Amino acid sequence: MPLATPPFSVLSDEFDAAPHHFYAQLRERAPVHYEPAIDSWFVSRHEDVKRVLTDHDAFTTEMFQVRAEPVMRGRVLAQMTGAEHTAKRKIVVRGFTGAALQAQVRAIRTNAAELLATFLPRGRMDLVGDFGKPFAVHVALDALGLDRADWQQVAEWHSGVAEFVTSLTLTPERRRHCLDCAEQLEAYLAPVIERRRRDPGEDLISELCTAEFDGVAMSDRDVTALILNVLIAAAEPADKTLALLFRHLIDHPEQLAQVRRDPDLLGAAIAETLRFTPPVQLIPRQAEEDTVLAGTTVPAGAAVFCMIGAANRDPEAFTAPDTFDIHRADLGTARSFTAAAQHLAFGTGLHQCVGAAFARAEIETVAAMLLPLLDEVRYSPGFRYRETGLYTRGPVALSLDFTPVHGTGTWRD
Numbered sequence: 001m002p003l004a005t006p007p008f009s010v011l012s013d014e015f016d017a018a019p020h021h022f023y024a025q026l027r028e029r030a031p032v033h034y035e036p037a038i039d040s041w042f043v044s045r046h047e048d049v050k051r052v053l054t055d056h057d058a059f060t061t062e063m064f065q066v067r068a069e070p071v072m073r074g075r076v077l078a079q080m081t082g083a084e085h086t087a088k089r090k091i092v093v094r095g096f097t098g099a100a101l102q103a104q105v106r107a108i109r110t111n112a113a114e115l116l117a118t119f120l121p122r123g124r125m126d127l128v129g130d131f132g133k134p135f136a137v138h139v140a141l142d143a144l145g146l147d148r149a150d151w152q153q154v155a156e157w158h159s160g161v162a163e164f165v166t167s168l169t170l171t172p173e174r175r176r177h178c179l180d181c182a183e184q185l186e187a188y189l190a191p192v193i194e195r196r197r198r199d200p201g202e203d204l205i206s207e208l209c210t211a212e213f214d215g216v217a218m219s220d221r222d223v224t225a226l227i228l229n230v231l232i233a234a235a236e237p238a239d240k241t242l243a244l245l246f247r248h249l250i251d252h253p254e255q256l257a258q259v260r261r262d263p264d265l266l267g268a269a270i271a272e273t274l275r276f277t278p279p280v281q282l283i284p285r286q287a288e289e290d291t292v293l294a295g296t297t298v299p300a301g302a303a304v305f306c307m308i309g310a311a312n313r314d315p316e317a318f319t320a321p322d323t324f325d326i327h328r329a330d331l332g333t334a335r336s337f338t339a340a341a342q343h344l345a346f347g348t349g350l351h352q353c354v355g356a357a358f359a360r361a362e363i364e365t366v367a368a369m370l371l372p373l374l375d376e377v378r379y380s381p382g383f384r385y386r387e388t389g390l391y392t393r394g395p396v397a398l399s400l401d402f403t404p405v406h407g408t409g410t411w412r413d
């Protein structure tokens, strides 16, 4: 498919249907592609994406003031720099690593077991709709210390907020809907914050309510924004990664058999899934000054989108990049979830994902529960695979058939 006939657009249906078909041409022929309809630049080479995400003076996170703040009800971590960013990021990191992480892994197992109990005996489930989406929201609510019983309502508001943050174009009606969702979510959180201030527990919301920055406690607005920041950041990519992992393993039966035999390979399978099909496809930045990237001048003030999917398949960064291979030597499982990662699925630089270790634990835990049970796992008859999303991207559904499973009581031990 030639890039130039008719003028190529990342907003076209063709690109939406299969973005990876265009990555090589973009990197080779239009590595800094201008999209007039939304007055934005799209950067696709690994080297350039890395530069945009690590040159914090030339490329800022200014645009989150309009892309995120209206629905986050305040400033999110991505907007912060310096001592404020370090201090507030540390609080969030503490909630998702060390002892907190150990406790959360237990909660992850319980959540997964409860949700799976309905579907395993049936021998059929949609890994996205039946399991992944509710599971990702349950886990995020648990980590924050919110009531899991409210998950459906929270999930609805959450999807409105996420739509606002991840849309490249939004009609006035959708914009209003997203803002309504954010206002309702804020109203839902207000009494929770008030209670945690009076009677703090061990959860992340309590930590945020009692922490001080520069000797001053965070305002309700600050706390609300960070809760929404974590809720959206944690839930949005998790179910997509899980479904993509199963998709790739089912499409590569030898690798599926290897992972079933040796669950220690799961970390590598998750890392390769994130490289091959990163669920967060775009990371936005704003050019602070006129900057030359791959020979093109990006003007001061311009919106720049880093194309993570294209960068992760750059042959300058990975050998045979279009091949899904959990054994690839140039990935490195352990470093794939750290600041030293070669793939860019978690971003890089100052704002690299704080939840990478947690995401690995979450997906590894669930996949390790599921894989040994799903004998003869395959797509359900008539199922047609389809992905959606330009900014975050994942399967619409993943309808699986497998040998029905009875009696998994040991999970709750």
Ligand code: HEM
Binding pocket: 076, 077, 078, 079, 089, 092, 096, 229, 230, 233, 234, 235, 237, 238, 241, 278, 279, 280, 283, 284, 344, 345, 346, 347, 348, 350, 351, 352, 353, 354, 355, 356, 358, 359
């Ligand atoms: C596979 C799952 C995940 C993926 C692919 C992912 C991806 C990303 C990416 C690409 C960024 C960088 C955004 C930027 O530079 O503007 C990011 C930031 C962030 N992520 Fe994740 N994420 C995942 C899971 C999580 C989880 C489970 C949490 C829960 C704690 C989380 C919390 C955050 C936060 C708070 C930030 C902002 C960090 C900052 O600005 O300093 N993420 N994530």
